[in-house]
Amino acid sequence: MKVKSFFFFVMLCLALVISSSNCYAQTSTSLDLINDAKQYDGKTVNYKGEVIGDVMIRGDYAWLHVNDGTIAIGIWAPKTMIQDIRYAGDYHKKGDIVEVFGTFHRSCLEHGGDLDIHASEIKKITSGSAVIQPISIKKVYIGVCSLMLVLLFYVLKKYFQSR
Amino acid sequence: MILKPQVNDIKNIGYYLGRIILGIGLTMFLPFITGLVLFREPSPALDFLISANIAIFIGLALSWLCKTDKELHTGPAMVVIALSWLAVMALSAIPLLLSGHYKSFLDACFETMSGFTTTGLTLVQDLDHLSRTHNLWRHLGPFLGGQGIAIIAISFLVRGASGPLNLYQGEGRDEKLVPNVIHTARFIWAISIAYLILGTIVLGLVGMSIGLKPQRAFFHAVCIFMAGFDTAGFSPQSPNILYYHSLMFEIVTIFFMVIGSFNFNLHYQIWTGNFKEIWKNIETRTFLFVIMIVTLITMAGLKHWGVYSDGMILFRKGFFQLISGQTTTGYMTIYAQQFIKEWGDLALTGIILAMALGGCACSTAGGIKMLRVGVICKAFRQDIKSVFLSPNAIVVQKFHHIKTMFIEDKQVRAVLIVTLGYFFLYGLGTLVGVGLGYPFLESLFESTSAAANVGLSCGITDASMPAILKVTYIIEMWAGRLELMSVFALIGFFVAFVKGR
Amino acid sequence: MKKIAIFYTVTVGIFWEAVYVMVIIGVGSLFALAIQYIR
Numbered sequence: 001m002k003v004k005s006f007f008f009f010v011m012l013c014l015a016l017v018i019s020s021s022n023c024y025a026q027t028s029t030s031l032d033l034i035n036d037a038k039q040y041d042g043k044t045v046n047y048k049g050e051v052i053g054d055v056m057i058r059g060d061y062a063w064l065h066v067n068d069g070t071i072a073i074g075i076w077a078p079k080t081m082i083q084d085i086r087y088a089g090d091y092h093k094k095g096d097i098v099e100v101f102g103t104f105h106r107s108c109l110e111h112g113g114d115l116d117i118h119a120s121e122i123k124k125i126t127s128g129s130a131v132i133q134p135i136s137i138k139k140v141y142i143g144v145c146s147l148m149l150v151l152l153f154y155v156l157k158k159y160f161q162s163r
Numbered sequence: 164m165i166l167k168p169q170v171n172d173i174k175n176i177g178y179y180l181g182r183i184i185l186g187i188g189l190t191m192f193l194p195f196i197t198g199l200v201l202f203r204e205p206s207p208a209l210d211f212l213i214s215a216n217i218a219i220f221i222g223l224a225l226s227w228l229c230k231t232d233k234e235l236h237t238g239p240a241m242v243v244i245a246l247s248w249l250a251v252m253a254l255s256a257i258p259l260l261l262s263g264h265y266k267s268f269l270d271a272c273f274e275t276m277s278g279f280t281t282t283g284l285t286l287v288q289d290l291d292h293l294s295r296t297h298n299l300w301r302h303l304g305p306f307l308g309g310q311g312i313a314i315i316a317i318s319f320l321v322r323g324a325s326g327p328l329n330l331y332q333g334e335g336r337d338e339k340l341v342p343n344v345i346h347t348a349r350f351i352w353a354i355s356i357a358y359l360i361l362g363t364i365v366l367g368l369v370g371m372s373i374g375l376k377p378q379r380a381f382f383h384a385v386c387i388f389m390a391g392f393d394t395a396g397f398s399p400q401s402p403n404i405l406y407y408h409s410l411m412f413e414i415v416t417i418f419f420m421v422i423g424s425f426n427f428n429l430h431y432q433i434w435t436g437n438f439k440e441i442w443k444n445i446e447t448r449t450f451l452f453v454i455m456i457v458t459l460i461t462m463a464g465l466k467h468w469g470v471y472s473d474g475m476i477l478f479r480k481g482f483f484q485l486i487s488g489q490t491t492t493g494y495m496t497i498y499a500q501q502f503i504k505e506w507g508d509l510a511l512t513g514i515i516l517a518m519a520l521g522g523c524a525c526s527t528a529g530g531i532k533m534l535r536v537g538v539i540c541k542a543f544r545q546d547i548k549s550v551f552l553s554p555n556a557i558v559v560q561k562f563h564h565i566k567t568m569f570i571e572d573k574q575v576r577a578v579l580i581v582t583l584g585y586f587f588l589y590g591l592g593t594l595v596g597v598g599l600g601y602p603f604l605e606s607l608f609e610s611t612s613a614a615a616n617v618g619l620s621c622g623i624t625d626a627s628m629p630a631i632l633k634v635t636y637i638i639e640m641w642a643g644r645l646e647l648m649s650v651f652a653l654i655g656f657f658v659a660f661v662k663g664r
Numbered sequence: 665m666k667k668i669a670i671f672y673t674v675t676v677g678i679f680w681e682a683v684y685v686m687v688i689i690g691v692g693s694l695f696a697l698a699i700q701y702i703r
Contacts, residue, residue, distance in 0.1 A: 034498050037505065052291040053400050056374025056408075063374065063408050065400070067291055071498065072401050074408055091204065091294040106505070113476030114408055115498060133294075139209045146216035153220060157227050357674070414689070421685045433677040441684050451688065458692055462699045474693075474700040482692035 077119035087128025167663030181225025188218030198296030207296035240329030241652030278304025283396025283493035283618020309393030309527035335646030362388035392423035396493025396618030424522030464510030493618020529616030
């Protein structure tokens with residue numbers, strides 16, 4: 001009896017673990033998606049990365065691009081899903097890190113054959129921030145000194161050539 | 164007997180080289196000022212200040228040491244051109260290297276050679292976080308190099324009787340729009356700037372309509388125009404033209420790619436009232452004819468392999484990549500790997516053919532050029548006709564390029580030699596690629612893309628590719644842009660130096 | 665007067681260049697449309 005209960009308890013735990021890991025697909029990288037596009041076509045994928053560039057609002061939907069460090073993939077999402085996104089990465093900012101769940105298309109019929117993901121859910125993992133780009137004092141010195149040297153050289157050249 | 168170059172010849176070359184290097188140094192003040200004042204990116208701006216000073220110093224020193232009043236003749240002019248492209252490549256790579264977005268100086272040189280030759284193959288790392296100042300320089304390269312370094316030199320830095328003309332012709336440009344080559348250079352600038360204004364406005368408005376904020380839309384517009392009209396293929400964001408997800412944007416880009424690949428002489432004729440020229444010209448006719456053939460091959464390939472089945476998708480993916488290849492721009496709306504993983508050999512063959520043949524002569528486009536392809540076809544027709552006629556009959560073949568001309572053997576010979584030269588370049592890069600372990604079709608694709616200054620990539624071009632392949636592609640891009648002659652002149656110069664008496 | 669004439673000629677020139685591009689795009693569209701119906 002005790003053995004039976006223990007066995008049942010172990011099976012229950014195992015069932016819970018297995019079912020929870022089936023709720024979400026494993027995160028795919030951009031290279032996975034592009035290199036095996038035919039396998040992933042039409043399937044639900046899980047893709048994570050940094051939002052970069054621009055969030056382009058088009059009516060009730062929007063385009064955003066998520067770069068996982070290798071390649072940026074276009075995500076088509078309803079406007080309501082992107083309201084949390086504050087930062088899109090560029091020189092001055094580090095973009096929000098998001099996890100996208102949605103349908104992958106190798107050649108989207110709705111979007112002229114573009115490779116994209118139609119998002120069903122976007123989760124913000126880490127918020128982005130403004131990046132302060134430091135100015136190297138060494139660069140300032142080299143810049144100013146080299147400018148002085150060039151001007152001096154030009155003046156000298158003109159002087160010697162006119163003599 | 165090979166004559167050894169004299170000190171005066173070397174000084175002559177040094178002087179003009181110095182002036183061109185000085186010119187490049189001065190142009191670097193443009194990103195310096197824009198970066199400091201407009202973009203508020205002081206650190207990138209400083210990169211340009213430092214690089215400008217280095218180039219200006221070298222330019223001033225060279226032109227001072229080699230000061231000469233001697234006229235620049237054809238041979239030395241070609242050497243100047245060949246060397247100045249290498250010098251410009253190296254000096255404009257300095258600010259890019261300082262940006263930290265390139266893994267090595269070689270990568271930065273690859274980028275600048277790709278930019279100035281209006282190729283578009285890129286080795287940039289983390290493009291989406293690159294400063295606007297550095298990105299502007301990436302796109303300015305094609306605008307300057309597309310016009311021609313010789314054009315810049317002639318417009319601002321070089322005077323003399325035959326020097327300017329010899330520099331212009333040394334860069335693979337034979338067409339004189341107007342008798343005075345300096346006026347020709349100025350007209351080329353005028354066309355480019357007129358289209359720059361039109362292009363920036365149109366692309367900026369389209370950009371805003373697809374969801375870009377105004378400031379970003381116009382920055383993208385300037386960059387996309389410069390890389391599109393100058394048939395380069397660089398883009399400010401990593402997904403290239405796919406970033407915009409817009410049919411309108413793609414159509415406008417196609418417009419600028421096609422007219423950017425027009426002969427500047429054709430632009431001159433049309434803009435001065437000779438409108439019929441656009442339909443009578445051998446290049447525009449050959450272009451139309453070639454497009455029909457390569458479109459047929461590519462579409463058949465895509466349909467047969469089941470890559471795309473919808474008409475709109477066949478146009479937006481198939482035709483866009485094709486026209487990008489034919490005009491030797493290199494804009495892409497698919498990812499590089501998709502060429503190899505999805506397209507199939509027949510469609511790829513169509514693209515390779517389009518790239519190899521290229522755009523019009525005396526333009527920013529590369530490849531064998533439509534004028535040569537047209538002349539070869541006409542010569543072929545002439546030879547076939549003469550087989551069927553009596554041995555005593557004389558077959559003449561005419562073609563129209565601004566004016567109606569007869570095909571002459573001397574002309575056909577010159578055309579065939581340069582065409583063979585291009586095939587040699589395509590083959591050289593393929594051989595090196597295959598030798599390093601890359602598959603044949605991919606090596607051929609990438610090599611043709613480099614030598615024809617296209618910029619479409621199937622994935623080989625990557626920071627991790629072997630250094631020898633990077634150097635091979637740099638040489639291909641350089642030689643392809645200069646139509647080989649100046650490169651041979653440089654080699655000849657060194658041979659004469661070593662072996663001459 | 666001369667400036668207006670130049671502006672007019674250039675505008676018409678750009679128009680004809682655009683027409684040529686439309687022909688090229690037309691060829692591409694035609695082939696794309698036609699080939700999708702070929703089995």
